[in-house]
Amino acid sequence: MRHLWVIVLAGCYSTVAIRPTEIPKVNQMDESYGTGAVYSPTSNPSISIGTVQTGESHIDFVAPDGSVSNVPGYADLFVTTRQRTYRFRQIVKVEDEGDRFMIRSSSRTGEVPKGDIVATELRQLNKVETALAVAGAALALTAPLVLLLVAR
Amino acid sequence: MRVLALPPLGLLAGCAFILGEQTKTVHLVSNPPGAEVAMDGLRVGRAPLDVGILEQEDYDFSFRWDGGAVAHCRLSPSWKPYFLFPDILLGGLAGIVIDASTGYWVREDADGCAVSASQGVVP
Numbered sequence: 296m297r298h299l300w301v302i303v304l305a306g307c308y309s310t311v312a313i314r315p316t317e318i319p320k321v322n323q324m325d326e327s328y329g330t331g332a333v334y335s336p337t338s339n340p341s342i343s344i345g346t347v348q349t350g351e352s353h354i355d356f357v358a359p360d361g362s363v364s365n366v367p368g369y370a371d372l373f374v375t376t377r378q379r380t381y382r383f384r385q386i387v388k389v390e391d392e393g394d395r396f397m398i399r400s401s402s403r404t405g406e407v408p409k410g411d412i413v414a415t416e417l418r419q420l421n422k423v424e425t426a427l428a429v430a431g432a433a434l435a436l437t438a439p440l441v442l443l444l445v446a447r
Numbered sequence: 448m449r450v451l452a453l454p455p456l457g458l459l460a461g462c463a464f465i466l467g468e469q470t471k472t473v474h475l476v477s478n479p480p481g482a483e484v485a486m487d488g489l490r491v492g493r494a495p496l497d498v499g500i501l502e503q504e505d506y507d508f509s510f511r512w513d514g515g516a517v518a519h520c521r522l523s524p525s526w527k528p529y530f531l532f533p534d535i536l537l538g539g540l541a542g543i544v545i546d547a548s549t550g551y552w553v554r555e556d557a558d559g560c561a562v563s564a565s566q567g568v569v570p
Binding site for chain 1: 489501506
């Protein structure tokens with residue numbers, strides 16, 4: 296069942312492969328929030344005061360093939376070494392210590408020798424697509440019950 | 448009316464999943480202090496120190512003292528049944544299935560690891 300959700304949510308992530316030398320650029324990632332008006336487009340539209348995103352960084356990352364991708368806001372950093380893949384959940388901060396990177400994040404911390412790095416990726420959750428995917432899958436699961444009630 | 452009410456409930460399914468990943472800071476202590484700590488094989492620093500973890504993941508910490516002694520500590524999340532109630536209430540079957548299948552019913556209980564060079568892992 297877990298694999299089903301991996302499939303459902305797979306399309307909800309934006310993944311960008313980057314060169315290992317681009318890793319320190321994650322330090323430039325930023326998002327800012329403040330208080331602002333929030334519009335709720337329901338059947339009874341209303342405007343309330345809440346937390347809104349007021350800005351985000353746009354950082355250009357170079358891929359292994361030389362292409363450039365612009366990544367908005369924060370992203371998770373995935374570093375694959377010869378041993379395994381490590382996920383560093385946003386927010387990520389990196390120190391270049393010569394032959395290794397010291398990577399700190401909310402989900403793990405560790406020194407990664409540059410020579411051990413096989414691949415590096417940035418991954419972001421697309422909130423709108425994810426919400427729609429979860430809602431759609433939930434509805435798909437609920438539908439049989441609805442049909443059952445209707446039939447009765 | 449009964450039919451119209453059900454699909455919106457489906458939108459609320461998977462509370463734990465939607466509320467999502469939780470991170471926490473754990474405290475790593477060694478006795479004597481100063482052991483080199485590695486987190487899943489990556490060097491972190493010398494104990495005592497704090498690191499952030501994801502509550503849904505397993506972590507292996509190894510402590511190595513300058514004298515050669517080594518101790519290990521593993522943090523593993525456990526099942527948290529309190530997510531079951533809002534899932535049943537808000538998401539019904541869909542919520543239960545989503546959260547059970549994605550593993551978001553689990554949380555890490557421990558606040559850290561304390562290990563001793565002579566005694567191994569101290570609970």
